[in-house]
Amino acid sequence: xxxxxxxxxVIGVFGVMAGIGGGxxxxxxxxxxxxxxxxxxxxxxxxxxxxxxLAAAPYLLRQNLASLRLAMPVALIASAFSIVGAQLGxxxxxxxxAYIQGALGVVILGIATIMLQTPIKEFPVVTxxxxxxxxxxxxxxxxxxxxxxxxxWTVHRAAVGLSGFVLVGLLAGIFGLGxxxxxxxxxxxxxxxxxxxxxxxxxxxxxxxxxxxxxxxFNHGAVLPALVVPSLAGVMLGAMLGSRILPHVPAFMIRRxxxxxxxxxxxxxxxxxxGW
Amino acid sequence: xxxxxxxxxxxxxxxxxxxxxxxxxxWGNRLGVAVMLVGFIGYLSGLLPAxxxxxxxxxxxxxxxxxxxxxxxxxxxxxxxxxLENGDTLALLGIALLGGVTLxxxxxxxxxxxxxxxxxQWSMVVVEITLVVLVAANWIGAGH
Numbered sequence: 227x228x229x230x231x232x233x234x235x236v237i238g239v240f241g242v243m244a245g246i247g248g249g250x251x252x253x254x255x256x257x258x259x260x261x262x263x264x265x266x267x268x269x270x271x272x273x274x275x276x277x278x279x280l281a282a283a284p285y286l287l288r289q290n291l292a293s294l295r296l297a298m299p300v301a302l303i304a305s306a307f308s309i310v311g312a313q314l315g316x317x318x319x320x321x322x323x324a325y326i327q328g329a330l331g332v333v334i335l336g337i338a339t340i341m342l343q344t345p346i347k348e349f350p351v352v353t354x355x356x357x358x359x360x361x362x363x364x365x366x367x368x369x370x371x372x373x374x375x376x377x378x379w380t381v382h383r384a385a386v387g388l389s390g391f392v393l394v395g396l397l398a399g400i401f402g403l404g405x406x407x408x409x410x411x412x413x414x415x416x417x418x419x420x421x422x423x424x425x426x427x428x429x430x431x432x433x434x435x436x437x438x439x440x441x442x443x444f445n446h447g448a449v450l451p452a453l454v455v456p457s458l459a460g461v462m463l464g465a466m467l468g469s470r471i472l473p474h475v476p477a478f479m480i481r482r483x484x485x486x487x488x489x490x491x492x493x494x495x496x497x498x499x500x501g502w
Numbered sequence: 503x504x505x506x507x508x509x510x511x512x513x514x515x516x517x518x519x520x521x522x523x524x525x526x527x528x529w530g531n532r533l534g535v536a537v538m539l540v541g542f543i544g545y546l547s548g549l550l551p552a553x554x555x556x557x558x559x560x561x562x563x564x565x566x567x568x569x570x571x572x573x574x575x576x577x578x579x580x581x582x583x584x585x586l587e588n589g590d591t592l593a594l595l596g597i598a599l600l601g602g603v604t605l606x607x608x609x610x611x612x613x614x615x616x617x618x619x620x621x622x623q624w625s626m627v628v629v630e631i632t633l634v635v636l637v638a639a640n641w642i643g644a645g646h
Contacts, residue, residue: 265567273597280531280603287516287524294520298626305630309637316567323566362622433527434630437604441637444601447571447578451593452559455542458597462535 227456230260234457238278238464241406243472244425244484249275249404249436251484252457254334254491257327258498264323264330266450268315268402269443270457272436275404277458278465279433285469291426293366296381296419300412300427301434303388304395304405308435311399312442318400324499330401331495337407338488341481344411352418358384359417368423371473379420387417399439404432425472429465519614523607530603538596545589553588579640605634 237251253271257264286292319326359365365380381387390412391405398405409428413419419427443449544550554562554574562573571578585591608631615624636642 261564263564263566263570266563266570273600277531277535277600280527280534280600284524284528284531287520287527290516290520294517294523295623298623298630302626302630302633306633309633309642320566320568434604437601438633438637440601441634444598445579445637445640446567447576448567449594449597450559450563451538451542451545451590451597452556452563454597455538455593458600459535459539 227452230256230453231456231460234274234460235464237274238281238461238466239468239471240480240484240487241278241461241465241468243468243475243480244406249398249402249432250334250337250407251487251491252461253402254330254488254495256453256457257330258491258494262450262453264327265316265319265443265448266453268319268326269440269446269448270450270454271402271404272312272398272440272443273449273454274457274461275398275406275432276436276440278461279404279429279431279436281462281465282469283430283433286426286430289426289473290366290368291422291473292430293364293423293427294430295363295366296413296423296427297431297434299362299364299388300391300409301431303391304398304431304435305438307392307395308399308405308439309442311396311401312439313399314396315400315402316442316446316448324501326401327495328499331492331497331499333397333401333403334488334492334495338485338492340411341407341485341488344415347414348421350414350418350420352380352382356380356382356384358388364417366423368420377420379423381413381417381419383416383418387412390416395435395439398435399442402439402443405435406432422473429469519611519618522610522614526607526610527603530606531600534596534599534603536596537599538593541589541592541594541596543589545593550589550592551587553585553590601638605631605638608634 241251249271252274253267257267359381364384367376367378370377394405394408406428410424413424413427414421545552562570582591582594608627611627615627
């Protein structure tokens with residue numbers, strides 16, 4: 227249990243700093259290297275993502291790094307589809323848990339590859355006057371710590387970006403992954419939000435996105451306090467530390483490290499599905 | 503898009519609904535974590551009775567969900583509420599409270615946006631609240 231706590235503390239620090247949440251690291255690592263059944267790990271994964279997001283959210287919202295206006299439509303779409311994903315995931319697992327374990331490994335390896343090849347931009351150039359973004363009021367500001375200046379931001383391609391959260395919600399529900407791994411590229415690369423806004427809004431919006439899928443697993447009896455509590459305590463403490471370090475570190479360095487861990491965890495999941 | 507206009511202190515005020523939401527999340531999170539930890543420490547230390555003793559749990563936590571539920575005579579949905587005297591079930595209550603924090607925050611937004619007549623944001627809040635209530639109450643995505 228101490229090993230589980232230590233593992234999840236490190237997951238919490240790096241999950242929030244990389245803007246991917248804890249779930250995407252927790253599920254493949256714990257299902258691959260600990261003895262729990264994958265149903266319990268996925269249920270716990272959603273509460274880990276939810277818990278780490280709740281721990282980080284107050285600070286990020288008060289600093290105006292996380293945007294409530296931007297998070298609301300994103301989380302609404304993802305949370306609705308995560309219910310469908312959670313139902314689908316539990317059904318597939320009942321057929322054969324190895325299907326979920328193997329598919330999880332493939333998805334994790336895919337996520338790591340996408341993260342590796344995706345050129346995240348600190349300040350994307352936003353062109354045009356996007357009508358959906360304007361209608362939803364998707365704009366805001368933050369204070370750049372290095373210069374102390376107020377930086378205004380808005381987004382574009384809102385319709386395309388928001389539709390991407392359908393897939394994000396489905397995968398989050400099926401695998402219990404949280405959704406931060408996809409939130410950042412969608413918010414930053416597709417919609418053009420500055421990297422700090424994308425990372426912080428992603429970290430915050432997980433608390434909304436994952437709530438619905440977490441309740442599906444909870445109501446099916448797939449939430450085990452002995453797995454969730456030490457893991458959640460570890461991830462929350464780690465996330466609190468991570469959210470305070472976040473404004474002071476270059477996010478891309480953390481991402482490189484996280485990509486390496488994801489590749490290892492993904493490969494382990496695939497091997498475990500084949501009984502190795 | 504980012505630009506850099508001259509800023510004053512009044513320009514640096516965060517939206518009040520965002521600050522209110524942050525406050526609800528902070529308090530809700532503390533409450534959920536506190537209940538969860540009290541229950542779990544009571545469970546591990548033996549100060550509170552256990553619904554599933556730790557020694558038994560070690561042997562069955564790798565079982566598929568249907569088998570686990572059958573062996574522990576556990577019910578799905580909200581049936582766990584009848585076992586709240588147990589430490590592990592109290593910890594489960596703390597976890598459920600964490601699952602309710604978003605709902606509490608959105609109820610605040612419901613009132614704020616309604617008062618300010620921000621209908622677009624209010625509509626999104628209504629849909630999100632509906633989804634969370636339906637799924638938490640086990641009316642959609644139900645476990646039987």
